[in-house]
Amino acid sequence: MTRRMVIAILVLLVFGAVRMPFEAELEKEHKAAYFHGAKLDLSLREKIGQMGFLAALSGFRAFVADVLWIHAHVLWERTEWGAMKVDFDAVTSLQPRCVLFWSQAAWHMGFNASVAAFEDPKQPREALRLKAQHEYFKLGEDYLLHGIENNPDVYNLYADLALLYEMKFKDHCKAAEYYARTAAFKNAPVFYHRFQYYELAQCPGHEREAYEALLKLYKEGENERLPTLLKWLGILQEKLNVPADQKIYIPPAPNP
Amino acid sequence: MTAAAPIATKHKIFSPARVTAIASNTLLELVRLKVFYFLLLFALLIIGSSFFTSKFTFQEQFQVLKDVSLGAMSIFTWLLGVLATAMLLPKDIEDRTLYTILAKPVPRFEYLLGKFLGVLLLLFVAISLMTGVFLVILYARQQDALANAARLVPAQALQEQLADIRAATFNKNLLPGIVIIYLKSALCAALTLLLSTFASSSIFTIIMSVIVYLIGHIQAIAREAYLASQTTTALTKAFLAIVALLIPDLNSLTLVDDIVVGNAISTVLFVKTASLGLTYIGIYFLVGYFVFSAKEL
Amino acid sequence: MSTPAISIQNLTKVYPIPFKREKVTAVQDLSLTVEAGQVYGLLGPNGSGKSTTMKIVLGLVTPTSGRTEIFGRDSNTVESREDVGFLPENPYFYKYLTGAETLDFYGKLCGLSRAKIRDRSKELLKLVGLENAADRRLGGYSKGMLQRIGLAQAMIQEPRLLVLDEPTAGVDPAGSREIRDLILDFKQRGITVLLCSHLLEQVQEICDRVGILDHGVLIREGVLGDLISIENQTEIILENAPPELLAQIREMIGKSSGRLVAEHRPQKTLERYFLDVTGPKQS
Incomplete structure (x- = not known):
């Protein structure tokens, strides 16, 4: 070691000390902009192995996630739902900012695995099949809730969750809430603001609220007067006993 | 010919012309080593990746294509930067071309700068070519997907589908992402140059550079632990401090994984991140020069 | 008296051995002057300190103590190298460059103008007999051709001093003769040459003055003729004597x-x- 090398190392240490606060601050800003959100912890290492973990750590986690994702797809073709979940957990830990992964993982659990569980020919007792089905609904819900935690700035997962509550849990109040949160995004497709009221119409105690909202949309003009909106308007008018003279929308007489 | 007074013009302290001569010669030297064969590998890799994803939705296909392409860009530019830089000085010393150059009125600073710029130029050419191949393939796949959609998707849903396809392919944040990949590889090259002024063999330089690369990605964890810890022992704290102070934070220059999946990077954040990368490159180069300037050749 | 081409004063170079307390003394208290216009032969067995001395003169290695100058300019300065051309032992130039490109590259390093490089390059290629190989890549050059292009690159900026390290090592006799003739040609033109070699016969043929180094110490130095002539003998060579x-x-x-x-x-x-x-x- 020459004297210069010692000085060089000292300079590097000083540079390290100068950059440290800047880097810590930059890291915070990166995280605030949703960078570096991956959870690279020991439980992930168990799932993806030493090599995969090392690759993920050295800046290739997107690639590792893709490989696992393709693997999960192979498992899907063999309907190995449990193994798929292991892959999904790893993939979503690696790429928490990938909405597609959360969304698809939830879809596979909530819509595919749940149906398979309900139709399981090896399980004769319906109660147990129903229970299994409900567990898969919950898994789907879990993925979407965690996905939203990591991606609160994207509407897609709110919409997926609303759909899951609507179709699977039949929980229209929650579906209405999540459609409303979806609709609050400027870039969300326009139909979500109608969907929230269709669901609200089926949420006990909120019929009046739904009716007024739908009526407001109806008054906005032809663009909003879509068949489903008209259908719910008609149903709510009856349900809320709106006097005939106050009925804005007159449903066509049923075809003879 | 006469042996009169020297014909060289008055010696300049710093001459861009000399640096350019060395840099372009270094680039030529590296290109002659046929390093661009890896481009073929790159193209095969990203075209090949589509075979695995043919059964997937177009979003998934495009995402895999982008992940594989940008991942390959990261690893190729990094490898290229480290390997090319590690052999720069040892090769010139071994062939004694270094002596013929430094025996001319060329300051060592200019020699080292020229060599390093040659590598940076090589990395720039490499990443530009890869970006070109990547964009062409992405564009071709997008057009293919658009044509398929036009054929298969019913009219009322077509516009939305086409918009989805476009959104899934090109994303304006890709470019800053690629710039950061370049800076990261340049940083690793500068670090390798610094290590090679210390080291006596290229193998040692390469191994050290790889180790620093691996630790660099978890340096942030050490820093966080160092800044936060009150409970750890003095020994642990000293260890954490050394890692945090000596090793570069490479994770801060690893943004593309998140950008591919749609994460946006603001101009301010990009500028800050890029400045950090440039600062590292500058400091590593200068420290490398400091050691090299007194090296016995 | 004019400024000497090379002046070495009390030069000592000690190399530390990494991770050890021992040190190696490569050159010890060496003082030497090469006058302008001389061809000076620096002789010595391998490891005698020849290369180290040469590297110090060229500023490639810093002396532990003492001072070296080229035409009055300290070897530590970059400027001192404007007046010196160097051909190392067994050099490999960039194989992918042609002869002309090689000279172009070194010309640029010397800060010569494009036109000047073109002229010098033509002149030197002719001088070293490589006109016909100017556009061939160095990868295809023979050993002798490499040495000659090496001499040409050393001379590109018209330096007044030429430092040659074993210029004929590994070259066949014909090539060796050509290089020797070139050196004599340079001498004719008034260029000072420092020649390091252990090929004594060659040194004897071309050097005016020699210095002999052994274990880093200059043990003999002087005019070649004086050093080797046998004072009390005379040689008569006759032709067609009956x-x-x-x-x-x-x-x-x-x-x-x-x-x-x-x-x-x-x-x-x-x-x-x-x-x-x-x-x-x-x-």
Whole structure:
């Protein structure tokens, strides 16, 4: 070691000390902009192995996630739902900012695995099949809730969750809430603001609220007067006993 | 010919012309080593990746294509930067071309700068070519997907589908992402140059550079632990401090994984991140020069 | 008196051995002057400190103590190298460059203008006999051609001093002869040459002055002729001498106080013989 090398190392240490606060601050800003959100912890290492973990750590986690994702797809073709979940957990830990992964993982659990569980020919007792089905609904819900935690700035997962509550849990109040949160995004497709009221119409105690909202949309003009909106308007008018003279929308007489 | 007074013009302290001569010669030297064969590998890799994803939705296909392409860009530019830089000085010393150059009125600073710029130029050419191949393939796949959609998707849903396809392919944040990949590889090259002024063999330089690369990605964890810890022992704290102070934070220059999946990077954040990368490159180069300037050749 | 081409004063170079307390002394208290216009031969066995001395003169290595100058400019300064051309031992230039491109590259390093480089390049390629190989890549050059392009690059900026390290190592006799002739040609033009070699015969042929280094110490130094002539002997070489003349001479020697030490037919050197039988037929 020459004297210069010692000085060089000292300079590097000083540079390290100068950059440290800047880097810590930059890291915070990166995280605030949703960078570096991956959870690279020991439980992930168990799932993806030493090599995969090392690759993920050295800046290739997107690639590792893709490989696992393709693997999960192979498992899907063999309907190995449990193994798929292991892959999904790893993939979503690696790429928490990938909405597609959360969304698809939830879809596979909530819509595919749940149906398979309900139709399981090896399980004769319906109660147990129903229970299994409900567990898969919950898994789907879990993925979407965690996905939203990591991606609160994207509407897609709110919409997926609303759909899951609507179709699977039949929980229209929650579906209405999540459609409303979806609709609050400027870039969300326009139909979500109608969907929230269709669901609200089926949420006990909120019929009046739904009716007024739908009526407001109806008054906005032809663009909003879509068949489903008209259908719910008609149903709510009856349900809320709106006097005939106050009925804005007159449903066509049923075809003879 | 006469042996009169020297014909060289008055010696300049710093001459861009000399640096350019060395840099372009270094680039030529590296290109002659046929390093661009890896481009073929790159193209095969990203075209090949589509075979695995043919059964997937177009979003998934495009995402895999982008992940594989940008991942390959990261690893190729990094490898290229480290390997090319590690052999720069040892090769010139071994062939004694270094002596013929430094025996001319060329300051060592200019020699080292020229060599390093040659590598940076090589990395720039490499990443530009890869970006070109990547964009062409992405564009071709997008057009293919658009044509398929036009054929298969019913009219009322077509516009939305086409918009989805476009959104899934090109994303304006890709470019800053690629710039950061370049800076990261340049940083690793500068670090390798610094290590090679210390080291006596290229193998040692390469191994050290790889180790620093691996630790660099978890340096942030050490820093966080160092800044936060009150409970750890003095020994642990000293260890954490050394890692945090000596090793570069490479994770801060690893943004593309998140950008591919749609994460946006603001101009301010990009500028800050890029400045950090440039600062590292500058400091590593200068420290490398400091050691090299007194090296016995 | 004009400024000497090389001036070395009390030069000492000690290399530390990494991770050890021991040190190696490569050059010890060396003082040496090479006057402008001389061809100076620096001799010594391998490891005698020749290369180290040369590297210090060229500023590639910093001395532990002492000072070296090229035409009055300190070797530590970059400027001192404007006046020196260097050809290292067994150099490999960039294989992918042609002869002309090589000279172009080194010309740029010397800060020469494009036009100047073109002129110098043409002139030097002609001088070293590589005009026809100017556009061939160095990868296809023979050892002798490489040395000659090396000489040309060393001379690109018209330096007044040429430093050559084993310029004929590994070159065949014909190539070796060509290089020797080139060095003599440079000498004719008034260029100072520092030649490091252990090929004594070659040094003897071209050097005016020699220094002999051993274990980092300059043990002998002086004008070549003075160093090796045998003061009390005289050599007479006769051509077409009839036997009677030889008998007369022997008789005269017998009468004098001198003594006939040896009488034999001079032999040409093997090199001369080799060149005569392999070289192009002289007209």
